[in-house]
Amino acid sequence: MTDWTRETGARIAGAVRAGDITARxxxxxxxxxxxxxxxxxxxxxxxxxxxALANAERIDARRRRGEALPxxxxxxxxxxxxxxxxxxxxxxxxxxxxxxxxxEADATAITRLEAAGAILIGGLNMGEYAYDFTGRNAHDGxxxxxxxxxxMTGGSSGGSGGCVAAGMAPVALGxxxxxxxRVPSSLCGLFxxxxxxxxxxxxxxxxxxxSLDHVGPLARSVEDLALVHDAMRGPDPRDPACWxxxxxxxxxxxxxxxxxxxxARAGGYFTRLAAQQALDxxxxxxxxxxxxxxxxxxxxxxxxxxxxxMTMTEGAALHQERLRKRVSDFDPEVRDRLLAGAMLPGAxxxxxxxxxxxxxxxxxxxxxxxxxxxxxxxxxxxxxxxxKVFTVEGQDLPVRANLGLFTQPISFIGLxxxxxxxxxxxxxxxxxxxxxxxxxxxxxxxxxxxxxxxGICTARVAA
Amino acid sequence: MPASDPPDFEALANALARALHxxxxxxxxxxxAMNLALAYRLAPAFLDFPLPDTLEPAAIFNPLPPAGAxx
Numbered sequence: 435m436t437d438w439t440r441e442t443g444a445r446i447a448g449a450v451r452a453g454d455i456t457a458r459x460x461x462x463x464x465x466x467x468x469x470x471x472x473x474x475x476x477x478x479x480x481x482x483x484x485x486a487l488a489n490a491e492r493i494d495a496r497r498r499r500g501e502a503l504p505x506x507x508x509x510x511x512x513x514x515x516x517x518x519x520x521x522x523x524x525x526x527x528x529x530x531x532x533x534x535x536x537x538e539a540d541a542t543a544i545t546r547l548e549a550a551g552a553i554l555i556g557g558l559n560m561g562e563y564a565y566d567f568t569g570r571n572a573h574d575g576x577x578x579x580x581x582x583x584x585x586m587t588g589g590s591s592g593g594s595g596g597c598v599a600a601g602m603a604p605v606a607l608g609x610x611x612x613x614x615x616r617v618p619s620s621l622c623g624l625f626x627x628x629x630x631x632x633x634x635x636x637x638x639x640x641x642x643x644x645s646l647d648h649v650g651p652l653a654r655s656v657e658d659l660a661l662v663h664d665a666m667r668g669p670d671p672r673d674p675a676c677w678x679x680x681x682x683x684x685x686x687x688x689x690x691x692x693x694x695x696x697x698a699r700a701g702g703y704f705t706r707l708a709a710q711q712a713l714d715x716x717x718x719x720x721x722x723x724x725x726x727x728x729x730x731x732x733x734x735x736x737x738x739x740x741x742x743x744m745t746m747t748e749g750a751a752l753h754q755e756r757l758r759k760r761v762s763d764f765d766p767e768v769r770d771r772l773l774a775g776a777m778l779p780g781a782x783x784x785x786x787x788x789x790x791x792x793x794x795x796x797x798x799x800x801x802x803x804x805x806x807x808x809x810x811x812x813x814x815x816x817x818x819x820x821x822k823v824f825t826v827e828g829q830d831l832p833v834r835a836n837l838g839l840f841t842q843p844i845s846f847i848g849l850x851x852x853x854x855x856x857x858x859x860x861x862x863x864x865x866x867x868x869x870x871x872x873x874x875x876x877x878x879x880x881x882x883x884x885x886x887x888x889g890i891c892t893a894r895v896a897a
Numbered sequence: 898m899p900a901s902d903p904p905d906f907e908a909l910a911n912a913l914a915r916a917l918h919x920x921x922x923x924x925x926x927x928x929x930a931m932n933l934a935l936a937y938r939l940a941p942a943f944l945d946f947p948l949p950d951t952l953e954p955a956a957i958f959n960p961l962p963p964a965g966a967x968x
Contacts, residue, residue, distance in 0.1 A: 770931070773914065
């Protein structure tokens with residue numbers, strides 16, 4: 435008998451459309467898993483069971499009437515709790531925001547996914563105000579990695595990673611400012627898509643750094659990433675940065691293979707502070723793709739520094755009034771970074787923006803020579819929950835600031851990235867970034883799908 | 898760029914917090930100073946990088962309302 439909590443969203447939708455299973459039973463089974471596993475893993479902060487069951491019954495009624503069902507019919511999904519869910523305050527991982535009025539409307543992403551037949555089952559834990567790479571949360575409890583609950587999920591979309599890796603939903607939405615989709619995808623052994631900046635609408639989501647904020651899915655299959663992306667795309671007046679994404683949907687393109695693609699590994703900065711597991715993962719993926727060329731992403735270390743300062747500055751500007759009025763209600767680790775960010779010179783921020791413009795052109799030039807670049811997603815596999823530093827090349831690096839070492843220089847200029855999971859012979863998974871030029875989101879999913887089809891990259895439900 | 902002699906970051910954070918009306922306490926000061934020091938350590942990487950004077954920052958202000966917005 436099929437355990438639908440271990441299947442992909444695409445298989446669930448196919449079975450619902452064929453009448454092999456009802457949407458209601460799919461939702462009920464996932465709610466059972468949430469009830470059983472969430473107290474220990476702390477992935478969900480809100481479960482919208484009533485809404486989910488009502489929507490599932492609507493899907494089932496449509497099928498009984500002989501109506502054609504939409505592409506995501508019956509697929510349960512959950513969202514990082516910075517997405518507005520009608521009737522709930524948008525907590526964005528904070529204590530402060532839960533005093534806000536309940537949202538009157540859903541975020542654009544939820545509206546579009548439900549219009550495509552997917553079924554929202556709840557809101558997910560996250561690092562406070564998304565200023566986090568660990569998945570720790572001082573208010574709701576720390577997200578725990580389903581593959582080893584003593585370890586981090588990664589963040590800030592920690593609940594999104596935990597939820598999908600535990601079989602609580604086949605797909606979850608996260609946000610990624612500096613790496614917050616790619617880091618939990620890496621630590622939880624999942625596929626993740628950070629699309630080109632502005633491709634998917636952030637309408638109705640709580641911001642962090644609007645110059646850098648992206649939204650996107652985490653899933654256990656590449657096809658699910660593509661299906662969710664395609665249901666979410668399109669311009670949205672609620673998000674001024676949203677240009678609507680690629681004209682052509684991605685799902686029909688993912689099976690077209692990698693023939694003719696020029697694929698290279700990132701050297702230099704992307705190898706210096708990577709642990710052996712991260713280097714081995716890139717080697718495994720590069721070997722499978724026959725990618726022998728090594729390229730240098732120019733000035734990546736400077737890009738990371740500029741992203742760091744922009745993040746501190748914009749984040750501080752966003753929260754300045756909350757810092758003045760409710761400083762004791764912040765997680766201390768987030769509070770102190772925001773307070774420091776409020777003190778940085780304006781000229782630094784402006785210079786970081788100018789550097790960003792230069793760097794964008796320099797990397798675009800590199801992408802005239804190659805189509806896809808591979809790089810580690812995180813320097814190490816999942817650290818222990820209370821671990822403060824990790825050591826690479828004899829250097830002790832604070833976990834909180836450095837899990838995003840390799841993701842920050844990429845999101846800084848909004849490039850599309852698929853995080854793909856690699857499992858060593860024993861031990862925890864770690865991700866590899868598959869990176870393409872801006873607007874070429876289809877390339878990263880074509881490569882990711884090739885790796886999945888060849889069995890090089892797979893996502894598993896934790897036992 | 899930041900001075901070559903690193904400042905006393907606790908003193909700097911304390912002074913800036915008071916000037917900017919930000920809350921500063923014995924509990925917040927060490928973390929503020931640590932993060933300020935980190936930013937000062939990282940910033941020269943891009944502050945010292947030569948850039949042409951003609952560069953525009955990434956965001957360009959658009960005075961027109963978004964398409965579809967009511968006037």
